[in-house]
Amino acid sequence: MKFSTKQILKLLYILSWIIFVGVCIEAGGSIFSAFYTLVINPINAATFWAGNDLSALYKYDPGHFFGETLLISIASVMKACIFYLVIKILHDKKLNMSQPFSSEVRLFIIKVSCLTFGIAFFTEWGVKYTEWLVRQGVKMPDTQHLRLGGADVWLFMSVTLFVIAQIFKRGIEIQTENELTV
């Protein structure tokens, strides 16, 4: 069975929507959980978003609790932003397969590259921060469970996308030249 590009893009569009909803719930959940713990009920720290027990951290210092949850929330929001951009470009039908090199697609790649770099930066910061807190004697959940793992992968993705954006720049030039050849 052979799939056409249009079918693959449609499938990616549906998949992106599902992932976007998932990462939005995750981002919203962690932000709400942090807000609820800090403002309304500190007991909620024991059942932080995704079942992570951050009560030891809250007891150690609410300021550090705020810092840790802020890093988790920033990374989650950035993940949601990436999928928003993916949905937007697929929805606006900016991907023209007959002339794939366009400034819109290049801008999209650069934006995603910057966002992935941001995720890499904040997750790495989160991991280092968690390690520092553990050294201070605070019992912390695993960084994977805190959604702070994989900073190296995000960084690799960011660099790869940046290289692709540079290739696109040359591709746009070649495509324009080809269009203006009679």
Added chain:
Amino acid sequence: MPIIVNLDVMMAKRKMSLNELSEKVDLTLANLSILKTGKAKAVRFSTLEAICKALGCQPGDILEYKKEE
């Protein structure tokens, strides 16, 4: 660009319209317009050959080099 396309001059000399030339050289009006207005980045030899054949001229009559000041 220092390369000047004198296609409009040659067309006027031969009293040939863009539509007529387009039919003779088998090029779209849009592409001929790109060439005529000097927006073209490159010209294929086959296109040049067809235009020269249709207008009965030499490539030098269509293309001219002018040093940029």
